[in-house]
Amino acid sequence: MYNTTSDSVSIDSTTAMQFLSFTLGGLEYAIDFAKVHELRVLKALERFASSGEIIGGVAVSRGVIMPLVDMRAAFGTVSGTPDPMTDVIILKLSSCVMGMVVDGVTGVVTLQADQVAPMPGAEGVDAGYLIGIAHAGQRRLILVDIDRLMSVQGAGAVNGTLQVA
Template structure:
């Protein structure tokens, strides 16, 4: 068995985090660093989901509050609120979550497709680690900006 085949089929590391009472996981290779929300210097704030622009180690980046994007509750910062600094294919940005829990290892065989989620391209599937179910997301696709074509939205 070649080493590249082992790497594809072997376990990969994922960062597990909580958001709106659910457990999620993203590819650990996309994580640049973890920071407490209070440790970031905010110098601009706008909108609801884009909660502003921050500086982390001299890098200016947008910060997205996923707590608002994934639920209607207002953001309440507590000591467990974390920011995951992501190194995406298109940029570096921060993502505010309820809290980072741990780093887990999953093989591709351990990630099951989510029934009925075929149209949602950022959902990779469901993984299970130690009896805990994780929603595995493709963070590049989740954070990409999509243009909505005119007329694509229809009135209900």
Template sequence: MQVPSSTVAGGGPSGKDIAGHEFLAFTLGSEEYGIDILKVQEIRGYEAVTRIANAPEFIKGVINLRGIIIPVVDMRIKFNLGTPVYDQFTVVIILNISGRVMGMVVDSVSDVTTLTPEQVKPAPEMGTAFGSDYLIGLGTIDERMLILVDIDKLMSSSDMGLIESLAS
């Protein structure tokens, strides 16, 4: 399924374009985020990674996933959200972004949620860990709020370009 290309001022898909899409909810610190479930290949428990010399701190290293070497990014380190704690809830979300497979370490995952157009609000222009360029909007479910992240844009941004060279 292809996401329509119309966008809002922030550059991401508009609320009506993403409505009805399913989002995987995950936490980083005290905030809850959501990414398009279609980008998720699998979810794995956190395991030790092989560090790469001279890689930025947010790139934890690489793992071998069934014969494929996958770079792993720790999102808490990437967005300065405090010292990461690796416990039984820590997971690696394996993503498939434009044919590239990569891992994203998050504190925990909770569920998959389908959002209607009324539940998706534009992201306010303010300082969040994820720059507004990477935000689709805010998904509201009762008293819960998901910060919806454009994971394609985030993982293909220039500072993440290093991942490409590590995985090659």
């Protein structure tokens, strides 16, 4: 697991961890694979929120109704009509089950602690959901603590707009 103390954020040096990687606005991010419940291709995103809101709609997965968070809007990238690469990552978090709309899932990557560096300039409170930057071959991944990002305390972290509990 990763250590998310206030002094440092790091991956446990004794074990490798698996992360699901995805793209948003041309950057590649990754979250703890253990939090992923299922993956789906987004066919349509019917917005019920006003323009600029990140809760883009709801989905039903195995009888469970869950909110869909449009991470493209949350991270300030273009959010428009889904294309064939647009995916939904269904998350099973400690507080809820929810869907996360991303530009596309790129795969599962296994990382060791020595492949992760602290996030430059991420000492501020607003970056509390960032674990660090991982180097996997030629790829550079921004590691995100998805529980913290979606928590009430970290809710304002993304452009001051994320209000998910």
